[in-house]
Amino acid sequence: DQQVKQNSPSLSVQEGRISILNCDYTNSMFDYFLWYKKYPAEGPTFLISISSIKDKNEDGRFTVFLNKSAKHLSLHIVPSQPGDSAVYFCAARGSSGTYKYIFGTGTRLKVLA
Amino acid sequence: GAGVSQSPSNKVTEKGKDVELRCDPISGHTALYWYRQRLGQGLEFLIYFQGNSAPDKSGLPSDRFSAERTGESVSTLTIQRTQQEDSAVYLCASSAGGGVGSPLHFGNGTRLTVT
Numbered sequence: 001d002q003q004v005k006q007n008s009p010s011l012s013v014q015e016g017r018i019s020i021l022n023c024d025y026t027n028s029m030f031d032y033f034l035w036y037k038k039y040p041a042e043g044p045t046f047l048i049s050i051s052s053i054k055d056k057n058e059d060g061r062f063t064v065f066l067n068k069s070a071k072h073l074s075l076h077i078v079p080s081q082p083g084d085s086a087v088y089f090c091a092a093r094g095s096s097g098t099y100k101y102i103f104g105t106g107t108r109l110k111v112l113a
Numbered sequence: 114g115a116g117v118s119q120s121p122s123n124k125v126t127e128k129g130k131d132v133e134l135r136c137d138p139i140s141g142h143t144a145l146y147w148y149r150q151r152l153g154q155g156l157e158f159l160i161y162f163q164g165n166s167a168p169d170k171s172g173l174p175s176d177r178f179s180a181e182r183t184g185e186s187v188s189t190l191t192i193q194r195t196q197q198e199d200s201a202v203y204l205c206a207s208s209a210g211g212g213v214g215s216p217l218h219f220g221n222g223t224r225l226t227v228t
Contacts, residue, residue, distance in 0.1 A: 006155075034216050034217070036219075041221070042221050043117070043204055043206075043219030043220050043221045043222055044156070044204070044217075044219045045219070046216040046217065046218065049214075049216055051214075089155065089156060091156075091217075099144065099161065099163065100146070100158050100161045100169055100171070100172070101146070101158070101217060102158065103148070103155050103156035103157075103158075104155055105154060105155035106155050
Protein backbone atom coordinates (compact mmCIF):
# COMPACT_ATOMS: atom_id res chain seq x y z
CA ASP A 1 0.00 0.00 0.00
CA GLN A 2 1.17 3.49 -0.80
CA GLN A 3 1.44 5.24 2.57
CA VAL A 4 2.79 8.47 1.09
CA LYS A 5 1.17 9.80 -2.07
CA GLN A 6 2.01 12.59 -4.44
CA ASN A 7 -0.97 12.66 -6.75
CA SER A 8 0.38 15.20 -9.23
CA PRO A 9 3.13 13.66 -11.36
CA SER A 10 3.99 17.03 -12.90
CA LEU A 11 3.54 20.76 -12.44
CA SER A 12 4.46 23.76 -14.59
CA VAL A 13 4.81 27.24 -13.11
CA GLN A 14 5.90 30.57 -14.50
CA GLU A 15 9.13 32.01 -13.15
CA GLY A 16 8.49 34.34 -10.22
CA ARG A 17 5.17 32.73 -9.29
CA ILE A 18 4.44 30.34 -6.44
CA SER A 19 4.92 26.59 -6.81
CA ILE A 20 2.78 24.40 -4.54
CA LEU A 21 3.63 20.73 -4.29
CA ASN A 22 1.29 18.45 -2.38
CA CYS A 23 1.70 15.24 -0.45
CA ASP A 24 -0.81 13.04 1.39
CA TYR A 25 -0.14 10.26 3.86
CA THR A 26 -2.23 7.57 5.48
CA ASN A 27 -0.34 6.63 8.64
CA SER A 28 -1.24 8.83 11.59
CA MET A 29 1.89 7.62 13.42
CA PHE A 30 4.21 9.49 11.05
CA ASP A 31 5.94 12.22 13.04
CA TYR A 32 8.62 13.69 10.81
CA PHE A 33 8.30 14.80 7.22
CA LEU A 34 10.90 15.87 4.68
CA TRP A 35 11.06 17.27 1.18
CA TYR A 36 13.80 16.40 -1.27
CA LYS A 37 14.73 17.73 -4.69
CA LYS A 38 16.26 15.49 -7.31
CA TYR A 39 18.06 16.38 -10.51
CA PRO A 40 18.72 13.73 -13.18
CA ALA A 41 21.68 11.46 -12.47
CA GLU A 42 22.08 12.84 -8.96
CA GLY A 43 20.91 11.68 -5.56
CA PRO A 44 18.03 13.47 -3.84
CA THR A 45 19.03 16.63 -1.97
CA PHE A 46 17.41 17.54 1.34
CA LEU A 47 15.36 20.75 1.21
CA ILE A 48 13.30 21.22 4.33
CA SER A 49 11.63 19.23 7.08
CA ILE A 50 8.84 19.54 9.58
CA SER A 51 8.06 17.78 12.82
CA SER A 52 4.50 16.76 13.65
CA ILE A 53 4.48 19.19 16.58
CA LYS A 54 4.57 22.10 14.14
CA ASP A 55 2.30 23.18 11.33
CA LYS A 56 4.72 25.35 9.41
CA ASN A 57 8.44 25.59 8.78
CA GLU A 58 10.14 28.17 6.61
CA ASP A 59 13.60 28.34 5.08
CA GLY A 60 14.21 31.11 2.60
CA ARG A 61 12.03 30.61 -0.45
CA PHE A 62 10.78 27.25 0.83
CA THR A 63 7.91 26.76 3.27
CA VAL A 64 6.38 23.47 4.32
CA PHE A 65 2.88 23.30 5.79
CA LEU A 66 1.54 20.34 7.72
CA ASN A 67 -2.17 19.64 8.28
CA LYS A 68 -2.28 16.65 10.59
CA SER A 69 -6.03 16.31 10.67
CA ALA A 70 -6.08 16.05 6.88
CA LYS A 71 -2.84 14.04 6.78
CA HIS A 72 -1.57 16.46 4.19
CA LEU A 73 1.58 18.48 3.70
CA SER A 74 2.59 20.92 1.05
CA LEU A 75 5.77 22.62 -0.10
CA HIS A 76 5.57 26.23 -1.27
CA ILE A 77 8.35 27.75 -3.32
CA VAL A 78 8.21 31.53 -3.70
CA PRO A 79 9.37 32.97 -5.99
CA SER A 80 9.95 30.02 -8.31
CA GLN A 81 13.16 30.04 -10.33
CA PRO A 82 14.19 28.03 -13.41
CA GLY A 83 16.83 26.27 -11.29
CA ASP A 84 14.02 24.86 -9.17
CA SER A 85 13.03 22.62 -12.07
CA ALA A 86 13.50 19.09 -10.71
CA VAL A 87 11.60 16.16 -9.26
CA TYR A 88 10.38 16.74 -5.70
CA PHE A 89 9.81 13.93 -3.25
CA CYS A 90 8.10 14.05 0.10
CA ALA A 91 9.01 11.50 2.75
CA ALA A 92 7.58 10.51 6.12
CA ARG A 93 8.92 8.63 9.10
CA GLY A 94 7.30 6.74 11.93
CA SER A 95 7.84 7.75 15.53
CA SER A 96 8.80 4.43 17.08
CA GLY A 97 10.42 1.19 16.23
CA THR A 98 12.20 1.42 12.93
CA TYR A 99 13.03 4.85 11.61
CA LYS A 100 12.67 4.02 7.96
CA TYR A 101 11.45 6.77 5.68
CA ILE A 102 8.64 6.19 3.20
CA PHE A 103 8.86 8.27 0.04
CA GLY A 104 6.19 9.45 -2.34
CA THR A 105 6.42 8.87 -6.08
CA GLY A 106 7.55 12.42 -6.81
CA THR A 107 6.28 15.49 -8.67
CA ARG A 108 8.22 16.87 -11.61
CA LEU A 109 8.30 20.67 -11.39
CA LYS A 110 9.07 22.73 -14.42
CA VAL A 111 9.61 26.46 -13.93
CA LEU A 112 9.15 28.33 -17.18
CA ALA A 113 11.35 31.37 -17.85
CA GLY B 114 33.22 17.51 4.21
CA ALA B 115 32.77 14.44 2.05
CA GLY B 116 29.26 13.32 1.28
CA VAL B 117 27.88 9.82 0.78
CA SER B 118 29.92 7.96 -1.79
CA GLN B 119 28.63 5.06 -3.86
CA SER B 120 30.48 2.75 -6.21
CA PRO B 121 30.33 1.84 -8.96
CA SER B 122 28.30 4.66 -10.46
CA ASN B 123 27.18 2.36 -13.26
CA LYS B 124 27.04 -1.40 -13.48
CA VAL B 125 25.93 -3.54 -16.41
CA THR B 126 25.61 -7.24 -15.70
CA GLU B 127 24.19 -10.30 -17.33
CA LYS B 128 21.08 -11.94 -15.98
CA GLY B 129 21.98 -14.58 -13.40
CA LYS B 130 25.21 -12.94 -12.25
CA ASP B 131 25.79 -11.62 -8.73
CA VAL B 132 26.53 -7.94 -8.11
CA GLU B 133 27.84 -6.05 -5.13
CA LEU B 134 27.18 -2.34 -4.58
CA ARG B 135 29.14 -0.27 -2.11
CA CYS B 136 28.23 2.70 0.04
CA ASP B 137 30.54 4.90 2.12
CA PRO B 138 28.39 7.00 4.46
CA ILE B 139 29.25 10.39 5.91
CA SER B 140 31.72 9.94 8.72
CA GLY B 141 30.00 9.76 12.10
CA HIS B 142 26.58 8.97 10.70
CA THR B 143 25.11 6.08 12.63
CA ALA B 144 22.14 5.37 10.37
CA LEU B 145 22.42 4.01 6.82
CA TYR B 146 19.65 3.32 4.32
CA TRP B 147 19.37 1.63 0.95
CA TYR B 148 16.64 2.59 -1.50
CA ARG B 149 16.00 1.73 -5.09
CA GLN B 150 14.36 3.77 -7.82
CA ARG B 151 13.04 2.03 -10.87
CA LEU B 152 12.52 4.01 -14.03
CA GLY B 153 9.69 6.51 -13.59
CA GLN B 154 8.93 5.43 -10.06
CA GLY B 155 9.51 6.69 -6.53
CA LEU B 156 12.08 5.65 -3.97
CA GLU B 157 11.49 2.15 -2.65
CA PHE B 158 12.87 1.38 0.82
CA LEU B 159 15.10 -1.69 0.97
CA ILE B 160 16.98 -1.85 4.29
CA TYR B 161 17.99 0.33 7.23
CA PHE B 162 20.94 0.03 9.64
CA GLN B 163 21.13 1.92 12.93
CA GLY B 164 24.28 1.51 14.98
CA ASN B 165 24.60 -1.99 16.38
CA SER B 166 20.86 -2.70 16.30
CA ALA B 167 19.43 -5.41 14.11
CA PRO B 168 18.79 -3.99 10.65
CA ASP B 169 15.27 -3.41 9.34
CA LYS B 170 15.17 -5.66 6.29
CA SER B 171 11.46 -5.31 5.67
CA GLY B 172 11.91 -3.73 2.23
CA LEU B 173 14.15 -6.36 0.65
CA PRO B 174 12.13 -7.72 -2.28
CA SER B 175 13.45 -11.29 -2.18
CA ASP B 176 16.06 -13.49 -0.55
CA ARG B 177 18.36 -12.74 -3.50
CA PHE B 178 18.96 -9.37 -1.85
CA SER B 179 21.18 -8.94 1.19
CA ALA B 180 23.14 -6.15 2.79
CA GLU B 181 25.84 -5.82 5.37
CA ARG B 182 27.33 -2.97 7.31
CA THR B 183 30.54 -3.08 9.31
CA GLY B 184 30.11 -0.99 12.44
CA GLU B 185 29.21 2.54 11.43
CA SER B 186 31.10 2.53 8.17
CA VAL B 187 30.89 0.94 4.76
CA SER B 188 27.85 -0.99 3.62
CA THR B 189 27.50 -3.41 0.74
CA LEU B 190 24.28 -4.43 -1.00
CA THR B 191 24.49 -7.78 -2.75
CA ILE B 192 22.07 -9.03 -5.36
CA GLN B 193 22.45 -12.68 -6.27
CA ARG B 194 21.30 -14.21 -9.54
CA THR B 195 20.25 -10.86 -10.94
CA GLN B 196 17.03 -10.56 -12.92
CA GLN B 197 16.01 -7.91 -15.43
CA GLU B 198 13.50 -6.47 -12.97
CA ASP B 199 16.43 -5.65 -10.68
CA SER B 200 17.46 -2.91 -13.12
CA ALA B 201 17.19 0.36 -11.21
CA VAL B 202 19.17 3.10 -9.52
CA TYR B 203 20.24 1.95 -6.08
CA LEU B 204 20.58 4.86 -3.65
CA CYS B 205 22.33 4.87 -0.34
CA ALA B 206 21.71 7.49 2.35
CA SER B 207 23.07 8.15 5.81
CA SER B 208 21.94 10.26 8.72
CA ALA B 209 23.34 11.36 12.04
CA GLY B 210 20.78 9.28 13.89
CA GLY B 211 17.20 8.21 13.94
CA GLY B 212 15.88 11.22 15.73
CA VAL B 213 13.84 14.10 14.41
CA GLY B 214 16.13 16.66 12.91
CA SER B 215 18.39 14.13 11.23
CA PRO B 216 17.52 14.16 7.54
CA LEU B 217 18.90 11.62 5.11
CA HIS B 218 21.86 12.55 2.95
CA PHE B 219 21.97 10.63 -0.31
CA GLY B 220 24.74 9.51 -2.58
CA ASN B 221 24.43 9.77 -6.35
CA GLY B 222 23.43 6.16 -6.67
CA THR B 223 24.53 3.12 -8.65
CA ARG B 224 22.67 2.60 -11.91
CA LEU B 225 22.30 -1.17 -12.36
CA THR B 226 21.37 -2.57 -15.74
CA VAL B 227 20.68 -6.28 -16.05
CA THR B 228 20.79 -7.51 -19.62
